[in-house]
Amino acid sequence: MQTPASFDYERATSVEGAIASLARLGPEARVIAGGHSLLPMMKLRLAQPEHLIDINDLEAELSYIRDEGGEIAIGALTRHVDLLKSELLAQHFPVFRDAEEVIADPVVRNRGTIGGSLCQADPAEDLSAVCTAVKAKAVIRGTDGQRVVPMDEFHVAPYMTAVNDGELLTEIRLPLFPGAGSAHEKVERRAGDWAIAAASAAVWVDRSTIHDVGIGLSAVGLTTVHLKRAEELLRGKPPSEELFQQAGQVASEDCSPMADGRGPVDYKRHLAGVLTKRALSRATARALKQEA
Amino acid sequence: MEVSININGQQVSRDVEPRMLLVHFIRETPGLTGTHWGCDTSNCGACVVLMDGKPVKSCTTLAVMCEGHEIRTVESLEVDGRLDPIQQGFHEMHALQCGFCTPGMLMTTRALLDENPNPTEEEIRTAISGGICRCTGYKNIVAAVKWAAEHESAGVRQEV
Known part of the structure; x- marks a missing residue:
């Protein structure tokens, strides 16, 4: 029987209260939301927090997807099912719907949250790549106020983020610029599994050139891989399949996968390249409203 | 800690450790063994129950997290001798x-x-x-x- 080690449990009744508890309890406290990453880790004793602070009652404060003019704001407690079904998100960043359709399974998606996924910081986790591609920023709140952190600084190491003891991830912000298109491509062994490799791409097209681009890869590095060199290659050029092929080549070179039960290194590098190319093609077709 | 959960319309109370999983609470306290305890890793879905009408995996939910929520198990499907x-x-x-x-x-x-x-x-x-x-x-x-x-x-x- 798998049972977590003993811990004390408390239910937060406000974001402020949750942060106060986190600050008081220090490094032995963890936040629980959906629990679908944390509880399996606790059962395996890979995580052994002494205190759990349950934030599920904070939906009024932390569960939302809204257009704030210039950016989309997503509350950290927003569940995968709500990300999947959001028309607002599908309209501006269809990459979220692509990813959510292949994250775990519908039952898990009823509980798991975007904040939990990002804070788990599993290198194979899809939303971290999505957020990297769309240039998301994380709002982290502590007792002394809040700070806004870009995704590159959010992921510190495998399973480690910029969220410190006594702090809570409260919101994800997605900047809105014209001409956007985005897509997520994933290869998995079976429905609901972690990615063998996955690529998220966002492009912003202006007068037939790629004005800006973001690409993130899952499961092919120690953390989410931000493909900065491939982005440099694409910026300012007219989109074409040849160009995306080159970007895919760069993706294969710039990722650092490890061999495991999901496949050897050369296969994962190959996948990273192919999926990057496909994600760029689909993102661009969406930006140009040419998707088949 | 004392936890009170509405299971199939009945309020069920028990003093439990916070680490007790919902699947074990359901099977042990009201003795509703229709909910199966399978892989214990949220992969197999044998333990799915409804929480406020939505399916959730009870092996990956703490019982204490369910206070104030309505849980529905397989035993609730048949009503007065008629199958769902x-x-x-x-x-x-x-x-x-x-x-x-x-x-x-x-x-x-x-x-x-x-x-x-x-x-x-x-x-x-x-x-x-x-x-x-x-x-x-x-x-x-x-x-x-x-x-x-x-x-x-x-x-x-x-x-x-």
């Missing part, structure tokens, strides 16, 4: 052999039909993708859900 159409569908279409995955499949597909009374085959297959059946396969389960959808609209509830 989804149960009848599983019977008619031979959608189980060993029956281990069945409680989870029944609750998952009950929630599907509550939300979407006429699902397509693809929608059914997506809905049950969080459940694993190792003996019957999925073909008859899909057929059972279709049977239930067709007969539910006719208001059929057969006596056991």
